[in-house]
Amino acid sequence: MSIDNDTGQAMSRPDAVPFPAPPRAGRAPRRRRRSRHRPVWEGVPGPFTQAGKGIALAAIVLAVLFPLYTVVLTSISTQADVNRSGGMVVVPGQISFAAYEQILSGGIVTRAAIVSVGVTTVGTLLSTIVSILAAYGLSRPGSVLHRPILFTFLITMFFGAGMIPTYLLVSGLGLIDSYWSLILPGAVSAFNVLILRNFFMGVDQAILDAARIDGAGDWRVLGQIVVPMSGAAIAVVALFYGVGYFNAFFNAMLYINDNTKWPLQLVLRSYVLQGVALPGGGGTADVVTGAVSGLPVKMAIMVLAILPILAVYPFVQRHFTKGVIFGAIKG
Amino acid sequence: MRSNAVAAPTGAPAAHETPGPAQTPGRGTRPGGRAAPRKVPLRLRLRRDRSLLLMCLPGVLLLGLFAYVPMLGNVIAWQDYSPYVPFRDSPWVGWDNFVRVLGNPLFLDAVRNTLAITAFQLVFYFPVPIALALLLNSVVTPWVRTTIQSIVYLPHFFSWVLVVTIFQQLLGGAGLVNRVLAERGLEGFDLMTNPDTFLVLITAQSVWKDAGWGIIIFLAALSTVDPALHEAAVMDGAGARRRLWHITLPALRPTIILLLILRLGDSLTVGFEQLILQRAAVGAEVSEVIDTYVYYQGVVYGDWSFAAAAGLVKGLVSLALVLGANKLAHVFGESGVYKRS
Numbered sequence: 001m002s003i004d005n006d007t008g009q010a011m012s013r014p015d016a017v018p019f020p021a022p023p024r025a026g027r028a029p030r031r032r033r034r035s036r037h038r039p040v041w042e043g044v045p046g047p048f049t050q051a052g053k054g055i056a057l058a059a060i061v062l063a064v065l066f067p068l069y070t071v072v073l074t075s076i077s078t079q080a081d082v083n084r085s086g087g088m089v090v091v092p093g094q095i096s097f098a099a100y101e102q103i104l105s106g107g108i109v110t111r112a113a114i115v116s117v118g119v120t121t122v123g124t125l126l127s128t129i130v131s132i133l134a135a136y137g138l139s140r141p142g143s144v145l146h147r148p149i150l151f152t153f154l155i156t157m158f159f160g161a162g163m164i165p166t167y168l169l170v171s172g173l174g175l176i177d178s179y180w181s182l183i184l185p186g187a188v189s190a191f192n193v194l195i196l197r198n199f200f201m202g203v204d205q206a207i208l209d210a211a212r213i214d215g216a217g218d219w220r221v222l223g224q225i226v227v228p229m230s231g232a233a234i235a236v237v238a239l240f241y242g243v244g245y246f247n248a249f250f251n252a253m254l255y256i257n258d259n260t261k262w263p264l265q266l267v268l269r270s271y272v273l274q275g276v277a278l279p280g281g282g283g284t285a286d287v288v289t290g291a292v293s294g295l296p297v298k299m300a301i302m303v304l305a306i307l308p309i310l311a312v313y314p315f316v317q318r319h320f321t322k323g324v325i326f327g328a329i330k331g
Numbered sequence: 332m333r334s335n336a337v338a339a340p341t342g343a344p345a346a347h348e349t350p351g352p353a354q355t356p357g358r359g360t361r362p363g364g365r366a367a368p369r370k371v372p373l374r375l376r377l378r379r380d381r382s383l384l385l386m387c388l389p390g391v392l393l394l395g396l397f398a399y400v401p402m403l404g405n406v407i408a409w410q411d412y413s414p415y416v417p418f419r420d421s422p423w424v425g426w427d428n429f430v431r432v433l434g435n436p437l438f439l440d441a442v443r444n445t446l447a448i449t450a451f452q453l454v455f456y457f458p459v460p461i462a463l464a465l466l467l468n469s470v471v472t473p474w475v476r477t478t479i480q481s482i483v484y485l486p487h488f489f490s491w492v493l494v495v496t497i498f499q500q501l502l503g504g505a506g507l508v509n510r511v512l513a514e515r516g517l518e519g520f521d522l523m524t525n526p527d528t529f530l531v532l533i534t535a536q537s538v539w540k541d542a543g544w545g546i547i548i549f550l551a552a553l554s555t556v557d558p559a560l561h562e563a564a565v566m567d568g569a570g571a572r573r574r575l576w577h578i579t580l581p582a583l584r585p586t587i588i589l590l591l592i593l594r595l596g597d598s599l600t601v602g603f604e605q606l607i608l609q610r611a612a613v614g615a616e617v618s619e620v621i622d623t624y625v626y627y628q629g630v631v632y633g634d635w636s637f638a639a640a641a642g643l644v645k646g647l648v649s650l651a652l653v654l655g656a657n658k659l660a661h662v663f664g665e666s667g668v669y670k671r672s
Contacts, residue, residue, distance in 0.1 A: 037471040041562040045571070056466060061482050063539065067497045070507065088500050088507045134390030136383070143380040144373070149387050156398045158596075159650050162642035163622070164629040165404030166397070168414075185397045188390050218382035239488075247490030250604050254630060269492045269608065273499065302493060309488045317481050320547060 075299035135196030181255035460545030483543025596653030
């Protein structure tokens with residue numbers, strides 16, 4: 001963990017570079033107030049330019065956050081408030097968690113959430129481990145079969161087999177209505193393997209050589225040196241995989257016919273987007289027949305589908321800017 | 332290694348080289364002693380590298396099964412495949428399916444829609460992340476910058492179902508915007524079901540979801556610009572606009588070209604999940620693209636061989652487009668997606 005943090009610190013320095021430190025000596029008196037982060041040579045933009053930029057940025061931030069605000073607010077509003085405002089709630093009224101109690105008290109939404117979280121967890125673990133192994137296996141140019149194996153991965157980035165043969169294969173393997181159909185077909189992404197490979201190849205080779213001289217084999221080098229030193233890259237790749245699993249709806253639409261096995265995104269699509277009443281569900285206490293079956297419940301399902309991402313995102317997003325992704329665009 | 336490379340701008344040389352990825356960091360630094368080529372007999376090299384091979388194995392197996400076997404499965408495009416008959420017993424029909432596909436007006440409509448969406452987004456989506464990155468790059472206070480960055484990256488991680496639903500709730504016929512308009516006595520609109528504005532709608536959705544994330548690569552490229560270049564230009568009397576034109580944009584050029592190539596290569600692939608979610612609402616005339624067409628013909632209507640042929644045509648044309656675009660980049664002296672080695 002401490003090693004992880006160390007690399008994190010070391011890697012974050014490049015970000016600061018475009019903004020050189022203010023001059024240490026000889027401050028000239030200035031007429032206009034200027035940010036201490038602004039390089040000396042750069043003139044301060046006029047007030048109109050700055051105001052324009054500020055407004056543009058504020059509008060952009062608002063465009064992202066406002067929809068989330070109204071979704072969350074509607075999900076914790078009462079049906080009465082929703083009726084009064086005629087739809088999405090913008091002005092806070094009475095707070096009520098009835099919608100959440102309803103969707104989380106068993107029934108189809110709860111089950112879908114469990115399915116989604118389960119598939120995401122298993123899938124992310126599997127994908128990340130397989131990718132780490134493959135990335136390390138490919139990190140040494142000149143090893144046996146290095147180029148053929150690398151090309152095996154690369155080709156899949158440029159030519160996909162297509163939906164129909166893949167579907168026929170999955171159904172031929174008997175994976176229809178199996179959760180594995182949501183995991184295995186997309187388990188390895190060549191792109192993510194390349195991200196990791198690139199990062200592994202950047203690890204200081206002297207350290208690895210030292211370990212080898214001390215008698216560590218490749219497994220040990222990978223597990224005890226490379227992986228702990230690559231926390232940032234692994235976190236980002238795991239996030240990519242996790243988000244992919246959690247957000248996918250089409251593969252479930254293809255492979256999962258039994259709607260009691262639906263993941264959250266399919267439930268979201270049917271019940272919230274298309275407004276279809278969920279079939280089955282078992283019992284009268286489910287979302288369809290409940291007291292507040294309107295907008296608050298729909299928005300609560302939305303929040304349920306956002307929450308896991310919001311929970312993980314802050315921990316991973318600080319790694320984004322560290323060139324982890326950028327480095328792998330080219331194979 | 333890489334972090335040094337990115338940190339380089341304070342020392343001059345990296346300035347106008349292609350940012351970051353042009354050199355894979357490890358390429359120059361071969362692991363000491365390991366790379367001794369050829370002379371070592373294969374048997375010894377196998378012994379030496381057997382753990383590496385073993386590590387690649389799970390990935391290769393998964394790709395082999397779920398990427399390469401389906402590639403071979405495309406042979407059903409030359410068959411009259413039926414799921415009830417064993418694969419080998421399906422009759423061979425030569426190029427019939429391809430002839431049917433290319434002569435099918437609905438397929439050609441789907442191609443036209445796909446290309447229209449690609450062209451529209453190339454004009455109205457592609458420049459947005461560049462502009463956004465320039466805007467954000469001009470923000471000098473670090474915490475403001477990183478905060479805005481974190482916020483605009485976020486929608487990229489939402490699912491399409493979520494994004495479409497948000498748009499529906501805000502801009503749909505009964506959505507928030509329409510309600511506000513109605514209260515003001517203005518005429519409303521329904522962006523979600525109007526085929527005429529469908530291109531605008533899906534582009535707006537793409538911008539909302541992905542434009543913020545798209546800036547990440549441009550910001551990385553911008554961070555490699557040597558501040559000394561700007562400083563020198565200022566000394567020579569260049570204003571902000573000239574520096575943008577002569578320093579910043581040239582620094583972004585390789586990245587822009589790279590992304591343009593990738594986009595052109597992907598011309599035939601447009602947001603599949605996004606479109607299939609909205610096909611019912613807006614109608615197939617404008618929202619049917621090649622991928623949705625393949626899905627409906629194959630999985631929904633059961634014309635497997637026909638759909639596989641359509642999918643294969645798309646896959647091969649896409650491959651040709653990527654290679655062609657890359658060739659074009661080489662002609663223009665850029666390094667492109669991959670380098671010839």
